[in-house]
Amino acid sequence: MKILVCISKTPDTTAKIAFTDNNTKFDVNGVQWIINPYDEWYALVRAIELKEADASSVIHLVTVGGADAEPIIRKALALGGDEAIRVNSDSHDSYYIASQIAAVAKEGGYGLVLTGKETIDYNGSSIGGMVAELLDLPYISLATKLELAGNTASITREIEGGEEINEASLPLVISAQKGMAEARIPNMRGIMAARTKPLKVVEPVAADSLTTVAGFGLPPAKAGVKLVAADNVEELVRLLHEEAKAI
Amino acid sequence: MSVLIFIDTAEGHVKKASLEAITYGAKLAEQLGTNAEALVLGPVSDDLPSLGKYGVKKIHHAAADSLAHMDAQLYAKAIAQAAETTGATVIIFSNNTTGKAIAPRLSVRMKAGLVSGAVALPDTSNGFVVKKNVFSGKAFANIAVNTQVKIVALSPNAYQTLSGEGTAEVVTFNAPADTAKVKVTSVNKASGEVPLTEAEVVVSAGRGLKGPENWGMVEELAKTLHAATACSRPVADAHWRPHNEHVGQTGIAIAPNLYIAIGISGAIQHLAGVNRSKVIVVINKDPEAPFFKAADYGIVGDAFEVVPKLNEAIRKLKGV
Numbered sequence: 001m002k003i004l005v006c007i008s009k010t011p012d013t014t015a016k017i018a019f020t021d022n023n024t025k026f027d028v029n030g031v032q033w034i035i036n037p038y039d040e041w042y043a044l045v046r047a048i049e050l051k052e053a054d055a056s057s058v059i060h061l062v063t064v065g066g067a068d069a070e071p072i073i074r075k076a077l078a079l080g081g082d083e084a085i086r087v088n089s090d091s092h093d094s095y096y097i098a099s100q101i102a103a104v105a106k107e108g109g110y111g112l113v114l115t116g117k118e119t120i121d122y123n124g125s126s127i128g129g130m131v132a133e134l135l136d137l138p139y140i141s142l143a144t145k146l147e148l149a150g151n152t153a154s155i156t157r158e159i160e161g162g163e164e165i166n167e168a169s170l171p172l173v174i175s176a177q178k179g180m181a182e183a184r185i186p187n188m189r190g191i192m193a194a195r196t197k198p199l200k201v202v203e204p205v206a207a208d209s210l211t212t213v214a215g216f217g218l219p220p221a222k223a224g225v226k227l228v229a230a231d232n233v234e235e236l237v238r239l240l241h242e243e244a245k246a247i
Numbered sequence: 248m249s250v251l252i253f254i255d256t257a258e259g260h261v262k263k264a265s266l267e268a269i270t271y272g273a274k275l276a277e278q279l280g281t282n283a284e285a286l287v288l289g290p291v292s293d294d295l296p297s298l299g300k301y302g303v304k305k306i307h308h309a310a311a312d313s314l315a316h317m318d319a320q321l322y323a324k325a326i327a328q329a330a331e332t333t334g335a336t337v338i339i340f341s342n343n344t345t346g347k348a349i350a351p352r353l354s355v356r357m358k359a360g361l362v363s364g365a366v367a368l369p370d371t372s373n374g375f376v377v378k379k380n381v382f383s384g385k386a387f388a389n390i391a392v393n394t395q396v397k398i399v400a401l402s403p404n405a406y407q408t409l410s411g412e413g414t415a416e417v418v419t420f421n422a423p424a425d426t427a428k429v430k431v432t433s434v435n436k437a438s439g440e441v442p443l444t445e446a447e448v449v450v451s452a453g454r455g456l457k458g459p460e461n462w463g464m465v466e467e468l469a470k471t472l473h474a475a476t477a478c479s480r481p482v483a484d485a486h487w488r489p490h491n492e493h494v495g496q497t498g499i500a501i502a503p504n505l506y507i508a509i510g511i512s513g514a515i516q517h518l519a520g521v522n523r524s525k526v527i528v529v530i531n532k533d534p535e536a537p538f539f540k541a542a543d544y545g546i547v548g549d550a551f552e553v554v555p556k557l558n559e560a561i562r563k564l565k566g567v
């Protein structure tokens with residue numbers, strides 16, 4: 001089976017968040033880039049496990065990004081992808097990115113297209129669903145488990161206050177989150193092998209952008225913590241009740 | 248022109264997040280000088296006309312049993328059809344698990360720009376600009392939607408439900424007949440508990456509690472407050488608590504009215520999932536714990552002493 005894993009690059013989880021150009025651009029100064037954790041730990045690692053269970057499987061990676069996304073995609077190759085495709089575009093519009101991924105997916109004829117649950121920078125949680133609609137395939141969102149038996153997939157997905165088990169036939173688009181797999185670290189062999197694995201750069205297909213970022217901002221800082229003595233919990237309860245009106 | 252609100256249900260009941268979506272959609276309709284209409288798919292046991300008190304005038308209802316389970320493909324098709332018949336120019340979802348499954352599909356199907364995770368009413372003074380959280384709550388972005396039809400998925404707990412007067416007219420909606428490609432084989436829900444993403448109050452604990460055997464006092468406090476329970480990542484990783492309680496950057500993101508963090512250090516990745524809570528209370532024995540910087544109220548002290556006392560004091564207040 002052919003699996004396509006969508007890989008995006010995000011600032012490291014501890015990166016300082018600041019903006020430039022009159023608050024219209026994210027300040028990339030000094031930012032460390034990582035593979036979006038959901039894409040790496042859950043989507044990619046589950047794909048690798050599926051390949052370990054069926055050696056005839058092939059894992060392709062796709063990223064829509066500029067040349068600065070290459071170290072990220074190499075790291076993903078080091079973890080276990082076979083080939084990577086970078087669509088050369090810096091767009092942040094979900095529809096535009098999804099159109100690029102759908103074009104790659106159509107060409108490759110994949111049984112599974114895996115995305116992360118969301119990017120930790122733009123928090124869209126929408127590209128998987130968009131890709132699925134563009135390909136007219138079912139989309140199982142926020143999946144915590146994925147098992148395959150031949151052409152049939154059994155997927156556990158999060159719902160409010162619980163989970164649901166779904167069954168569907170391939171091909172499918174699935175967004176992955178915690179539970180899918182355990183994080184792995186690339187080993188030396190993987191890192192060496194990644195250097196020679198194919199990384200194809202393609203130009204984007206024509207697609208519209210439906211949204212634009214008008215500006216960014218930072219939330220107002222907290223006023224500061226009000227400390228209450230440990231032997232005076234009644235005072236905390238009073239504050240929560242009368243001042244914060246939270247209980 | 249109208250605003251169409253998708254009402255999400257579970258086992259025939261309208262979800263709390265949908266009441267927020269209705270209030271939000273009705274306010275937006277008022278702002279745009281148009282009507283708010285709503286759509287419900289699948290059988291419902293709640294009284295739909297009474298939802299009029301949240302500001303919706305007309306509810307389109309397709310009660311077919313085949314729609315009892317949310318199927319993103321069928322639902323997106325049905326909502327697109329309803330949007331066309333009602334002439335909707337804005338479609339509102341809650342950005343909950345259902346909204347995340349359907350709204351992106353609908354965005355493609357209608358070629359309508361989507362903003363997911365909205366936290367405020369759109370600014371319609373010049374175009375259509377929606378504020379949403381980005382960088383996992385560490386910042387916000389104003390997103391301009393440039394298409395004729397717009398889709399907004401509202402963050403749960405970001406917009407206060409308001410109820411007034413009024414009843415909604417309920418009309419039958421004929422959803423396109425189709426069979427689902429995805430079969431739901433089972434649904435597992437923790438019964439009687441408050442779903443984490445919908446909870447107004449969340450009591451959460453971390454590695455400071457030393458082991459799973461010490462969660463009794465956390466559950467007691469949650470019960471008193473009618474709260475959901477949550478935990479930090481290492482706690483879920485060590486299987487002290489189930490994975491679906493893990494909040495943070497890689498877990499669930501929540502925005503309750505009150506978040507009580509017990510024995511959690513407040514690492515940036517943890518904060519990313521909880522920093523949109525309206526009021527944060529931290530109980531930690533280390534006065535240097537980073538969580539105090541993000542807190543509104545705090546107690547420096549031993550959780551094993553403070554939490555049972557806190558529970559008693561709240562029970563006294565509530566008379567339970």
Ligand SMILES: Cc1cc2nc3c(=O)[nH]c(=O)nc-3n(C[C@H](O)[C@H](O)[C@H](O)COP(=O)(O)OP(=O)(O)OC[C@H]3O[C@@H](n4cnc5c(N)ncnc54)[C@H](O)[C@@H]3O)c2cc1C
Pocket residue numbers: 013037452453454455456478479480481482493494495496497498509510511512513514515516517520530531532533536548549550551
């Ligand atoms: C990429 C990435 C993603 C991550 N995602 C997440 C995430 O989604 N969610 C998350 O939670 N973490 C996440 N983490 C982990 C995070 O960095 C922290 O390691 C974790 O949050 C710490 O959990 P903790 O506060 O329970 O434990 P600790 O850091 O060990 O803190 C325990 C706290 O308990 C206090 N304490 C001890 N005894 C008592 C007592 N008797 N009474 C009161 N207080 C006491 C201590 O003072 C301490 O502050 C992530 C890390 C990375 C690198």
Ligand SMILES: Nc1ncnc2c1ncn2[C@@H]1O[C@H](COP(=O)(O)O)[C@@H](O)[C@H]1O
Pocket residue numbers: 006007008009036038039043062063064065094097101114115116117118119122123124125126127128
């Ligand atoms: N630029 C991109 N290139 C490839 N995949 C992406 C890109 N952006 C997002 N994705 C994938 O889509 C998922 C959801 O992203 P989002 O809808 O932006 O939150 C991510 O976890 C990735 O798997």
